[in-house]
Amino acid sequence: MTATATLQNVTRADVEDFLFAEADLIDNWKLPEWLELFTDDAHYYVPSTDVDPEAAPDNNLFYIADDRFRLGERVKRLMKRTAHVEFPHSKVRHIVGNVRILERNGDELKISTAFIAHRTKNAVTDVYFGTGIYRLVVRDGKMAIREKRSILASDGLRQQGRVSFIL
């Protein structure tokens, strides 16, 4: 992306570059760097799979509904040896595709993706798949995540059992 990127001239390729870089940080457990992609008022959501994908966490039970503070705490936790579910860190690879710019509104872009993430731990491999909805802001020529909503397409987490890494 050029330094002069604005909300109006950001292309899908720019957005893809940003999202691929995000996935790379997650897959390599560079979570403190990943956290820097978020705005100070950011949210990260993983709704339960029997609610409306656009449901609010105020009155619906989600799997994850982090504000920026708790997202930071999640990152701190996941980098500790005492986050037992992720010690040693599982091996994760994301494929992010079907990227579309849905809206350019106010100071933000609404982005939709399809994601597949594989996770291996203790010789068991699980697949997580679904739709990613992002609200991205463009500031000083750089993109930042104001909201990331990872909507699982599976029936709950019946095989996977946990969503302990970042989707």
Place this chain on the structure above:
Amino acid sequence: MTAVLKKVVDNERMVDNDREGQRFRVARKAFVSKEILERERANIFDKVWLFLGHESELNKPGDFLTRSVGGRTLLFTRDAKNRFHALLNTCPHRGARVCRERSGNAKSFQCFYHGWVFGLDGSLRDMPGKESYPEGFAERPTSSLQPVPKFDSLRGFCFVSFNPNVESLSDYLGNAKEYLEVVADHAEAGLTVVGGTQEYSIRANWKLLAENSFDGYHAAVNHATYLEYLKSTTGGLVPIQLVGHARDLGNGHGVVEYKAPWGRPVAQWIPAWGDDGKKRIDAIFDKLVAKHGTERAERIAHYNRNLHIFPNLVINDIMALTIRTFHPSEPDFMSVNAWALAPKDEDPKDRSSRLFNFLEFLGPGGFATPDDIEALEQCQDGFKNMAEVPWNDISKGLAKETPSFDDEAQMRGYWTEWNRRMYGA
């Protein structure tokens, strides 16, 4: 095979309650054997009362949901007269699952295979080619969607049993009933299941989750990161010691009841909720005092409860209110469902704090439950060594008159009942 394990296999002695030796042990074989799971189905899941759902999940006439309970697939309905029905979701004609939706609202259910139509109460209403059946066929009891043998509820908590001769639900719940009542008393207007189900699974034996659900001993170590998180929040804690007691409630039920430093929307305020929050929490507490008196109000508001109802229902009345059930499909695999309960008339701000609280500890994306899941799966893996290391030790607090919340008396009660039902011991 070691001599000890051979003895276990020969005698099927799974629980070793050695009073003289001050030792209580459970054979690891109990967590891995297919034969034992089959026996558990016959002697436990087919015999006792099992949690089906909460009345608030079916809000209005015509509401229905489908759910797996005790290895069956059930259809839970509310008919036009507001009566609740728990039906076996299989067509009496040729067997197909009649209702294939997760939940909804309907006037009737039509089997998609041959078209038989059933009412919300399960009665056969119509079928194609009626004239080919004898008169009165539709009225035969065997022509309806079959109800579960027993269905009953307590304060909105609905239970089923596949044993026509089961004792009454009230007798079965026994001493646990009082704790369910304390939970139901959170709100005069009643409780409701909040939208959204956490559905997950654990690659471990189902009894490991039963134990874990009221295990006060593991929190400080297993959930250290959660406690560190609470300390790093601004105003997330009040200066209250984590202290309390455990009770074996009989019939396999057990509870730990304790004070804790986290916020409770009913009704322990934390500074993070601000002055407005304090006013609301105070008002909730005053209402509880007016209705139940100071002593019971204190208990409802300021004590936490992890209640386990044998064999597979957990009510956690902690920083949020949750219902959790779990069902085995293999000795080393269980499916878990968890719901959030809340007062029907809760202020939206308190509802929001409640659910925010819920997620910081509980569920497959929380800061604590995933570490429980990891622990249970690692126990299951460790049982591969059971030929050499055949026993689990459950002796903590054995000599104490009043066991602490972090002792294992409640687990001994669970295993004693399990052993009685499995082996008549």
